[in-house]
Amino acid sequence: MGFEGIGAAVKRKEDGRFLAGRGNYVDDINRPGQVYAYFKRSDRPHARILRVDTAAAASAPGVVAVYTGADFAADGIGGLPCGWQIHSKDGSPMAEPPHPVLAQGKVRHVGDPVVAVLAETRQQAKDAAELIEIDYEDLPGTASVLDALKPGAAVVHDEAPGNVCYDWQIGDKAAVDAAFAGAARVVKLDLTNNRLVPNAMEPRAAIGECDIAGNYTLYTTSQNPHVIRLLMGAFVLHIPEHQLRVVAPDVGGGFGSKIYHYAEEALVTWAAGKLKRPVKWTAERSESFMSDAHGRDHVSTAEMALDAEGHFLALKVSTLANMGAYLSTFAPAVPTYLYATLLAGVYKTPVIYAEVKAVFTNTVPVDAYRGAGRPEATFLLERLVDAIAHDTGIDRIELRRRNFIPANAFPYQTPVALQYDSGDYETTLAAALKAADHTGFPARRQAAAAQGKLRGIGISTYLEACGIAPSAVAGALGARAGLYEVANVRVNPTGSVTVFTGTHSHGQGHETTFAQVVAEQLGVPVSQVDVVHGDTARIPFGMGTYGSRSIAVGGSALVKAMDKIIAKGKRIAAHLLEASVDDIEFKDGKFSVAGTDKSKTFGEIALTAYVPHNYPIEELEPGLDETAFYDPKNFTFPGGCHVAEVEIDRETGVVRVVNFTAVDDIGRVINPMIVEGQVHGGVAQGIGQALLEQAGYDDGGQIVSGSFMDYTMPRADNVPNIHVGTESTLCTHNPLGVKGVGEVGAIGSPPAVINAIVNALEAYGVRHLDMPATSQKIWSILQAGAPRMAAE
Amino acid sequence: MYDFTYHRPTSVADAVALLGSDADAKALAGGQTFIPVLKQRLNKPSKVVDLAGLGLAGISLSGNALVIGATTRHAAVAASADVRRAIPGLAALAGGIGDNQVRHRGTIGGSLANNDPAACYPAAVLALGATIVTNKRSIAADDYFQGMFTTALEPGEIITSVSFPLPVEKSAYAKFNQPASRFALVGVFVAKGPAGVRVAVTGAGQNGVFRQKAMEAALAASWSPDAVAGIKTSAADLNSDIHGSAEYRAHLITVMAKRAIAAAG
Structure with a gap:
């Protein structure tokens, strides 16, 4: 093995399967008996829904179910939560209007989902959706913030008069005004930041599944499966965490757009519970344009x-x-x-x-x-x-x-x-x-x-x-979640290492970089390190990947977990080498007694931990498996x-x-x-x-x-x-x-x-x-x- | 897409019979427009008649014409030594259509039958005074293009080849890409050959490809970029969209014409 630690340009471990077309994306997953969901979306920017007639669609060939906003209302499902609360200048909380899974009463943007059709095939679901009749009363709409703030502009939500969500401030206004008053010169610039569509290469997709005992699995294109489990389980569908598994397998790019909990995830999971059949949805590219969260503006x-x-x-x-x-x-x-x-x-x-x-x-x-x-x-x-x-x-x-x-x-x-x-x-x-x-x-x-x-x-x-981010700071600023990260380092009996991380790789190459951090600290070759992410059933509760946080927060958790591994390894080595723990050094993959040539390899220590025949069993548990949570400072x-x-x-x-x-x-x-x-x-x-x-x-x-x-x-x-x-x-x-x-x-x-x-x-x-x-x-x-x- | 029956006839007669028997039957050539249209459910054909088995692909050079079979792919036209020698501007145009994938599926006949107002081939066919040969007749380019997505083709009529008269003394195409689709926002083909001096413009016109006759007259008198530099096209009949106003397109016609003339030498 050449140098593979921190600073080495190691080729990406994950690229072999991607280049060979052997990645495992959500749309590659098919579950026995699955049905396909298709969303009938609003083609209007703003309209009152007067009537939705789904009868013809419901009796179309292959159709298993047709759902509207009324079905969610009847189930007492409120809608999608917002994860961050901002307060306005006057101390009032931001306007937080409901965000139903399927539109209720009004549609508010082109792409707003109105009806979901579930059928045996994608084609049948799409065919049936054409039979849905929706009567709309069009309302005036606005697209730009300048128009939306004009007096008399159409109101998007009754809960937000004047269309203002919040009016927030930061900094010392009086001090700034004073500085302006005394300035030699003031330079002013008006500017806009253009609205963008993220356009990840892989469109969003989701598969919901529910077994006979009420245990749910959601496969979804997510940057943070645990966050989705928490948001959807606790705040939308009321599924206890131990009965909800969220899997985000290979994900083909996110750029932020796959952080959020989306209506389609909630629908396929909820419907899978109703039907006791897996429900699959994959966005078409044109749907991505009108349903993936946009940026800037x-x-x-x-x-x-x-x-x-x-x-x-x-x-x-x-x-x-x-x-x-x-x-x-x-x-x-x-x-x-x-x-x-x-x-x-x-x-x-x-x-x-x-x-x-x-x-x-x-x-x-x-x-x-x-x-x-x-x-x-x-x-x-x-x-x-x-x-x-x-x-x-x-x-x-x-x-x-x-x-x-x-x-x-x-x-x-x-x-x-x-x-x-x-x-x-x-x-x-x-x-x-x-x-x-x-x-x-x-x-x-x-x-x-x-x-x-x-x-x-x-x-x-x-x-x-x-x-x-530091959780306490984020919390003080309105975050409704912590922003620490977690790593579990499992040393296998023969000395290879499996890392379970709460971060998620959707193009970043964590399977390689995290392995390099392990190679650096434990002296284990990159090829002997497996990085597992993206499955709430396997990884501890971590917050996922966004805001360039994976190595800074997730990598720090990994280092802390490996510190614990080394500390325990030293105690095992001290026992085997009949030395004091304080005299054991760990370097280049070896535990040595300082100043002597007595040493044990990392692999020998690992094996001893799992085959504890000669082991300080009275004072030390067997095994070499440590977890660390890291909250950034x-x-x-x-x-x-x-x-x-x-x-x-x-x-x-x-x-x-x-x-x-x-x-x-x-x-x-x-x-x-x-x-x-x-x-x-x-x-x-x-x-x-x-x-x-x-x-x-x-x-x-x-x-x-x-x-x-x-x-x-x-x-x-x-x-x-x-x-x-x-x-x-x-x-x-x-x-x-x-x-x-x-x-x-x-x-x-x-x-x-x-x-x-x-x-x-x-x-x-x-x-x-x-x-x-x-x-x-x-x-x-x-x-x-x-x-x-x-x-x- | 909606369900349809797929047919792959092996003779023009069989294809015509399939298409003629059913008003909702559609012909499939390279499918680079048609397949996306089907996927978006914008068309609901009863039958799709694939023309790939008709043996219409191929390029032949005779003394006074270059004949390109209707199902010849853009990549084949671009790579053909005969086309490059006889009408280099046509080979270059074919090599700049869409992307590599499109060029290896799309066909000249399909492009002409569709007559997208931003397609490249109509500019070459009109500027070179080519003849569109069908199972029924020969149609002069001047008569063939009849507006946006509209041609002289009748129901059940299939393009079999396109014949370009030779010798062509000068030919070149300059295209300004619509940035997203990379279709022509403005494409100008200039030619000097048996049909005379011609300048054909695609992408810009509300009625599809058209000849810029003031430029033709100026070039007939003096073949040089300077000859057209001062000739403006009226914006009145030009397209306007988020990628280019009619005025911008009008301006680009002059710029692209100059560049095409310079490239033609």
């Missing part, structure tokens, strides 16, 4: 008060956040504690005030999507900094340096609740500029101009918070610098990202190859947001980009070769020193791309441009503003 105003030298004195932010038609599981937390707490960014702005109004509209619910709040904060801040540079004439790099939190200022308390433990923004900036050959840019711009192209360069010096704070270089075709307005450099501080790197892949994926999604993606609605709430024919996903030819570098400072409060890498690409890249485009268009007097920067939008700018006489 903010409208904001940001203002920075400055002194005469461009030092940031105070930041004021006002944001309207679209919640969609219902509150998805973690939706309220995204534009508040995952967003406004990040507004200090990498800058020492002394006072900050932000207010966030969350608004209901007749659109698909919006929740966390790769980055979740932090991309919105980063886009706002990094665009604002470039606007300040534009307005003041201070160089944008110098402006950033002037305001950076210095490397010797950690731990650093921001004015918006967070305390950063470590970071070095100057180092990541310098490394990124060097790797991007920033000094060579003028020559590249000139060469591009000779080809009729406008070339621009942009940077973003971002920071994010992940590794969520703080968030982790990855950060770094992304540099984008773009070329714009003057004739067509097409923007091409020609160079991209990401230098990230993600703490200790477990597997550099996987890190690079994570950054590639995140940057691709960030470029998608910046240039291409827009979940389009018309004013009334009809979806206008409901398929890949109109919703532009980034493709290989939209993404350049990406230079990925790391410049790490270690996290100071977790045992591995790790910070997390899952979201940095999607967080850091969008403002870098837009800053580059604005830079390319500087001769056209462009100060800001909202995403996506489509060719048509750029062409309109090029048409409207003839280039000013350029200085060059």
Whole structure:
């Protein structure tokens, strides 16, 4: 075995089965006697349901059952819970209208499920659904937060007058106002953050099953099976935990969209109990567009008060956040504690005030999507900094340096609740500029101009918070769950290791990285480590994977569990080697008596633990199997610098990202190859947001980009070769020193791309441009503003 | 999709008989539009008549025509040495349709029978003055395209081949992709050959492919990108959608025409 521990670019163990088409996804699972569910969904944004006639569908060939909202009401099933409660400025709790499994009384967005048809085949269920008659009375609908807040706008929920879910604030308003009053200058920027559809490669799917004794199993495309078990079992269907098993097998991408508890999961489980037959549902792609939680969708105003030298004195932010038609599981937390707490960014702005109004509209619910709040904060801040540079004439790099939190200022308390433990923004900036050959840019711009192209360069010096989260802090902020993680390390008798983790891998490569952590600490080869996740019947109660938390929180639990293994192993070794426990050292997979050549291998100790013939049985239990729960002490704070270089075709307005450099501080790197892949994926999604993606609605709430024919996903030819570098400072409060890498690409890249485009268009007097920067939008700018006489 | 009966006839006569006997029967060529339409339940055919067994695939070069069989795949057209030599712009166009998977299933006859207003092939067929050959007759390109998804084909009529007159002196296609679907937001095919100098535009028009005659006249006088640089297309009859306004499309017609002319040399 070559070096396989922390820092080795070990090839991913899981890829063998994925590349061979031997993954085991939910849709690959078929249960004897299963029936198929098909959902008849609303094709209207907002309507009263006057009549639902399912009689013809119920008697159609193969149909086993037809359910409507009335069946759930009759069973006393309230609806889907929200996992986070926010309080408004005035102390009142957020409006929390019911979210029925199937619509009751009204439909509130295109895609809202109204009727479920269960039949022997998928085809029969679909055929029967066409026989359902629904009479609607259309109501006016709204899609944008601005429209929804207008006086007289259609009300989505009676429980939320004016469509306001909450009106929240953070920071010291009086101090900010005072700073603005005394400022030499104020720079203001209005901006939006475009709504995105996550589009995981694998559509959502669920299979519910119930045995004759009332024991339920749900197979589902989830990032957190225990969370689903808790939410659905305890709060929706009232199934005790010991009678509900939730399995999330191989999952083909989540990006946040598979965190939440969805109506389809509740329906297949509930119906399986009614029918005592397994019930299977797999989303079609068009259903994904209208039923997977969307991401982003903010409208904001940001203002920075400055002194005469461009030092940031105070930041004021006002944001309207679209919640969609219902509150998805973690939706309220995204534009508040995952967003406004990040507004200090990498800058020492002394006072900050932000207010966030969350608004209901007749659109698909919006929740966390790769980055979740932090991309919105980063886009706002990094665009604002470039606007300040534009307005003041201070160089944008110098402006950033002037305001950076210095490397010797950690731990650093921001004015918006967070305390950063470590970071070095100057180092990541310098490394990124060097790797991007920033000094060579003028020559590249000139060469591009000779080809009729406008070339621009942009940077973003971002920071994010992940590794969520200290449970007590999260609880104080409104979380209705703990956010610790758990690992169970089972050493098998011959010395191989099985790790049961509460985190979930849906593309991240945990089967490899977690095994590397074991290899590092126990000296067991990666091939001898099996990582088990995704089945509540096998793994202890953990909170799953989102917010780049797996290695920072789950990895820490793993280390703690292995600490216990080593501690017990030392006691066994001390007995075998007839030495004092205090004299036993564990290193490179061997327990040795310090200063002697007496030692026992890890495998010998494992075997002794399970075959305890010669064993301190009076004082030590047999076995070598330990569990640790780990509650993080703080968030982790990855950060770094992304540099984008773009070329714009003057004739067509097409923007091409020609160079991209990401230098990230993600703490200790477990597997550099996987890190690079994570950054590639995140940057691709960030470029998608910046240039291409827009979940389009018309004013009334009809979806206008409901398929890949109109919703532009980034493709290989939209993404350049990406230079990925790391410049790490270690996290100071977790045992591995790790910070997390899952979201940095999607967080850091969008403002870098837009800053580059604005830079390319500087001769056209462009100060800001909202995403996506489509060719048509750029062409309109090029048409409207003839280039000013350029200085060059 | 809805249930239907599947038929795979081995002669044109049998295919025509199957299609002619039933108004709800549909022909299947490469299926790159038809299969998604079926999957979305937007069409409910009684019979699907697969044309793959008719032996209509193949490319032949005679002295004065390049003849491409109706079920010839885009990939075959793109790779054909004969097509590349005789009409390089046509080979390049075929090589840029959809993606690799689409090019290995989609057929020229299927594309022309469907006449999607954003399809690529109609631009080439119209610009090159090709003839659409069916089981009944030969139809000149100028008569064939009759608006969005509408052609001169009659019920029960099957395209068997497309004949492109030779020699073609110049040919090139420039396409501006609709970013999501990668169909043509605007595609312009320019040609100089037996049909004269022609400029055909796809993707942009409300009635499907059309000839830009002002550009044709300018190019007939002087074959150069500059000749068309100042010629604007009226936005009045052009499509407008979330990916491009009529004005943007009108602008792109001139840009793509210039690029096609430059590529044609």
